Amino acid sequence: MYIDPKWRVLTVGDGDLSFSASLLKYHRPRQLTATIYDSKDCLDEKYGDEYYRQLQQENCQVITEFNVTDKSTWGELNNKSFDVVIFQFPLLPAFSSQQAFQAQCENFSVNTLNRVLLRKYLLNCFEYFLDDNGAKLALITSKNVKPYREWDIERSLIRHSAINFIGRFYFDMTKFPDYKVRNVNRDKHVKSTQGTTYIYSSDPLESCKIIFDHASDDYITYNRPSRVPAHKTCQVCRTGAFTNERDKQMHLASKKHHQMFEYEAQWSLFLQQEDVNN
Numbered sequence: 329m330y331i332d333p334k335w336r337v338l339t340v341g342d343g344d345l346s347f348s349a350s351l352l353k354y355h356r357p358r359q360l361t362a363t364i365y366d367s368k369d370c371l372d373e374k375y376g377d378e379y380y381r382q383l384q385q386e387n388c389q390v391i392t393e394f395n396v397t398d399k400s401t402w403g404e405l406n407n408k409s410f411d412v413v414i415f416q417f418p419l420l421p422a423f424s425s426q427q428a429f430q431a432q433c434e435n436f437s438v439n440t441l442n443r444v445l446l447r448k449y450l451l452n453c454f455e456y457f458l459d460d461n462g463a464k465l466a467l468i469t470s471k472n473v474k475p476y477r478e479w480d481i482e483r484s485l486i487r488h489s490a491i492n493f494i495g496r497f498y499f500d501m502t503k504f505p506d507y508k509v510r511n512v513n514r515d516k517h518v519k520s521t522q523g524t525t526y527i528y529s530s531d532p533l534e535s536c537k538i539i540f541d542h543a544s545d546d547y548i549t550y551n552r553p554s555r556v557p558a559h560k561t562c563q564v565c566r567t568g569a570f571t572n573e574r575d576k577q578m579h580l581a582s583k584k585h586h587q588m589f590e591y592e593a594q595w596s597l598f599l600q601q602e603d604v605n606n
């Protein structure tokens with residue numbers, strides 16, 4: 329992940345704040361505002377306040393109880409004054425009880441609710457946090473394993489919006505010493521599996537240039553159209569090329585495909601309802 333020293337950075341949902349503390353110490357951006365979803369008491373209880381104190385000692389603004397989907401928790405942050413916003417390993421907060429789970433999942437699955445969180449994050453980044461005259465980059469780092477890969481992060485989140493998916497790069501943990509990826513609700517350090525950072529912008533040409541110029545040492549895949557003919561792939565699962573029709577039919581009959589098909593149908597329904605409500 330390239331961080332330009334001229335950038336003003338906003339971090340979202342930063343568990344124990346170890347990512348923000350590392351970013352500040354080793355990448356020295358012009359300005360950093362770090363936010364966490366939890367209250368300060370909750371932070372103390374779950375993880376301790378080591379990184380909170382480190383950031384405060386460096387005069388870095390830290391905001392607690394910041395819900396990226398809820399404007400009323402943002403204070404003054406909605407004035408489009410950042411170059412880049414970063415959400416590392418996003419995941420819905422744990423449900424407080426079985427009743428809370430049932431209430432939230434009455435209409436939509438956890439898969440859809442995670443996509444909703446990320447869609448709102450991206451829409452709010454470009455509407456409220458990112459400076460129209462700045463770098464205009466929103467980043468999501470996630471894992472390429474279940475359940476995260478079932479969110480179709482690259483395509484589904486920005487459907488019917490003016491946001492572009494620019495490409496992705498390998499998240500190199502070694503560039504963020506002391507960063508511990510945290511579980512949503514416990515003081516556990518999540519077993520680290522390879523992360524991928526997905527890059528979005530409202531301004532694809534300019535952003536591509538920044539990424540091209542500076543990220544040469546990261547492995548990058550740009551968002552180029554696939555050369556594989558569509559009929560040899562499964563667009564829902566993003567798999568293929570199938571070697572023959574039998575392979576394709578076997579895939580279409582598989583449990584995995586049916587599950588993804590169901591997720592996609594539910595996501596389309598959510599987007600239709602969002603359209604009606606806007």
Ligand SMILES: C[S@@+](CC[C@H](N)C(=O)[O-])C[C@H]1O[C@@H](n2cnc3c(N)ncnc32)[C@H](O)[C@@H]1O
Nearest residue numbers: 341342343365395396416417419421509510512
């Ligand atoms: C798997 S944890 C990762 C924590 C941290 N980003 C890291 O890399 O260690 C997912 C994080 O997303 C945060 N989160 C979930 N929903 C959120 C929301 N609506 N607004 C802000 N943060 C949220 C949770 O509080 C949690 O800290």
